[in-house]
Amino acid sequence: xxxxxxxxxxxxxxxxxxxxxxxxxxxxxxxxxxxxxxxxxxxxxxxxxxxxxxxxxxxxxxxxxxxxxxxxxxxxxxxxxxxxxxxxxxxxxxxxxxxxxxxxxxxxxxxxxxxxxxxxxxxxxxxxxxxxxxxxxxxxxxxxxxxxxxxxxxxxxxxxxxxxxxxxxxxxxxxxxxxxxxxxxxxxxxxxxxxxxxxxxxxxxxxxxxxxxxxxxxxxxxxxxxxxxxxxxxxxxxxxxxxxxxxxxxxxxxxxxxxxxxxxxxxxxxxxxxxxxxxxxxxxxxxxxxxxx
Numbered sequence: 531x532x533x534x535x536x537x538x539x540x541x542x543x544x545x546x547x548x549x550x551x552x553x554x555x556x557x558x559x560x561x562x563x564x565x566x567x568x569x570x571x572x573x574x575x576x577x578x579x580x581x582x583x584x585x586x587x588x589x590x591x592x593x594x595x596x597x598x599x600x601x602x603x604x605x606x607x608x609x610x611x612x613x614x615x616x617x618x619x620x621x622x623x624x625x626x627x628x629x630x631x632x633x634x635x636x637x638x639x640x641x642x643x644x645x646x647x648x649x650x651x652x653x654x655x656x657x658x659x660x661x662x663x664x665x666x667x668x669x670x671x672x673x674x675x676x677x678x679x680x681x682x683x684x685x686x687x688x689x690x691x692x693x694x695x696x697x698x699x700x701x702x703x704x705x706x707x708x709x710x711x712x713x714x715x716x717x718x719x720x721x722x723x724x725x726x727x728x729x730x731x732x733x734x735x736x737x738x739x740x741x742x743x744x745x746x747x748x749x750x751x752x753x754x755x756x757x758x759x760x761x762x763x764x765x766x767x768x769x770x771x772x773x774x775x776x777x778x779x780x781x782x783x784x785x786x787x788x789x790x791x792x793x794x795x796x797x798x799x800x801x802x803x804x805x806x807x808x809x810x811x812x813x814x815x816x817x818x819x820x821x822x823x
Contacts, residue, residue, distance in 0.1 A: 547593045549624040552711035556581045556618035565753040574813050580615040583754040587730040593626040598656040603765040609663035609758035610652040633657050665758040665807050673782040679819035680750045680788045680812045681781050690743035692773040695736045703732050727765040737794045737806040740776035751816035756809040762802045772796045787811040
């Protein structure tokens with residue numbers, strides 16, 4: 531495992547593992563009309579194009595390896611609820627509580643900008659802890675669908691046939707690995723399990739392929755509201771084919787957004803290898819469905 535830029539810079543303070551300040555990149559700044567595009571984001575009230583939440587998740591593995599060991603890539607989870615967006619190269623730091631044991635345990639995690647603005651909060655675990663994750667608790671909260679104009683055509687249930695995914699030879703994945711704030715040799719070379727393993731952000735990239743089976747709106751700007759990845763029988767390898775299937779759990783709204791909760795399962799043969807729980811937000815201000823009538 532690479533120690534430069536990772537475990538060598540982690541310190542423990544009063545039962546909390548504190549990572550170094552990093553400058554994650556907005557790698558989708560050139561996607562016109564997206565939340566990552568400066569002009570579009572500013573129209574919607576953001577300071578500029580946002581760094582994807584999945585990129586922030588890539589900053590946690592060194593902390594989780596120190597907290598749980600390499601088992602985190604086998605049965606570990608990372609459950610994150612995004613509070614405030616950051617812009618390109620804004621300095622942020624990841625935190626994780628020190629676990630009381632290294633088996634079947636869950637801890638709180640969070641990320642702050644350099645000025646202490648809370649970027650995300652959540653939980654991380656290994657094994658099968660008894661308490662629900664941050665996002666499982668969020669999903670269980672009561673909600674009223676309200677006036678669904680953007681997502682009204684969708685409803686809970688399965689979203690269609692599985693999709694085959696594979697990370698190796700993915701051009702965007704290579705660009706992500708070249709810009710990652712916390713590089714590990716395991717992502718590109720030999721790992722303790724043999725082949726290169728997939729980091730949290732790129733696991734999200736594989737899992738969101740299931741959105742091809744969901745009729746997402748094309749006239750509203752979307753962004754990640756929350757993401758949980760979980761290794762069930764991992765790790766996930768970059769050089770293997772997997773099948774990903776999905777199910778919509780819930781639809782709701784806030785004053786500024788409509789949102790969709792869905793879950794994916796990644797399988798190799800008959801084995802469930804990993805899962806993802808995601809909440810997608812769609813900005814009402816970006817949709818003609820919410821224009822004044």
